[in-house]
Amino acid sequence: xxxxxxxxxxxxxxxxxxxxxxxxxxxxxxxxxxxxxxxxxxxxxxxxxxxxxxxxxxxxxxxxxxxxxxxxxxxxxxxxxxxxxxxxxxxxxxxxxxxxxxxxxxxxxxxxxxxxxxxxxxxxxxxxxxxxxxxxxxxxxxxxxxxxxxxxxxxxxxxxxxxxxxx
Numbered sequence: 789x790x791x792x793x794x795x796x797x798x799x800x801x802x803x804x805x806x807x808x809x810x811x812x813x814x815x816x817x818x819x820x821x822x823x824x825x826x827x828x829x830x831x832x833x834x835x836x837x838x839x840x841x842x843x844x845x846x847x848x849x850x851x852x853x854x855x856x857x858x859x860x861x862x863x864x865x866x867x868x869x870x871x872x873x874x875x876x877x878x879x880x881x882x883x884x885x886x887x888x889x890x891x892x893x894x895x896x897x898x899x900x901x902x903x904x905x906x907x908x909x910x911x912x913x914x915x916x917x918x919x920x921x922x923x924x925x926x927x928x929x930x931x932x933x934x935x936x937x938x939x940x941x942x943x944x945x946x947x948x949x950x951x952x953x954x955x
Contacts, residue, residue, distance in 0.1 A: 789835065796834045799841045803827040826852045828863050832914040851917045854924070862913045870906040874899030 807827070810820035826849040833844035833851075852859050878895030886894075 792834055792838065795841055795844075796831050799830045799834050799844050802841065803830050803845070822856075825856060825859050825863065828852070828859065828910065829914045829917070832911055836914075851914070851921060855917055855920060858920075859913065859917065863910065866906045866909045866913075870899070870902055873902060 803823075807820050807824045810816035810823060827845060829848040829851055830841075830844045833839050833847040834841070837844075837847065839847055874895045877898050878891055881891040881894060882888075884891075
C-alpha cells in the first residue's frame with residue numbers, strides 16, 4: 789500500500805478537483821453529479837488493481853456504467869451518513885446541560901468514528917459492483933465526438949486487443 793499511497797492521493801485529488809470545477813458552473817452541475825458517482829471508486833481501482841491514475845478513472849467509470857442508480861442509492865446513503873449524523877447528534881445535544889465544548893467534541897468523535905465504516909461500505913459496494921460486472925454484461929460506451937457526426941451517439945467498440953480476441 790505504501791507504493792500506491794501517492795497514486796491514491798493524486799487520483800482522489802484529481803477526482804475532487806474535476807468534480808468541483810464542473811460543479812462551479814450551473815451548466816456543469818449535471819456532469820459533476822454524473823462524474824462524482826462514476827469516479828467514486830478511483831481509490832479502490834488504484835489499490836486493488838494497481839492501475840495508474842488515468843486507468844483508474846476509466847475503470848471506475850466502466851464499473852459504474854449500467855449500474856449508476858444502484859451506485860447512487862448506496863453511495864448516497866453512505867455520504868449522508870458520514871455528513872449528517874455528526875451534526876444532527878451535536879444539534880440534539882445542544883438542548884442538554886452539557887458544556888458546548890463537550891457537545892462539539894462528541895459530534896467530532898461521532899463523525900470520526902463513522903469514517904472507517906463509510907470507507908468499508910464504499911469498498912464493499914466496489915466489490916459488489918465487480919461481482920455484478922462479472923455476471924451482467926456492461927452497457928457499451930457511446931461516442932460523443934461532435935466532429936464525427938456519423939459516429940455521434942453510437943456504440944463504440946473497444947479497440948483493445950483483449951476485446952478483439954474475446955469477441
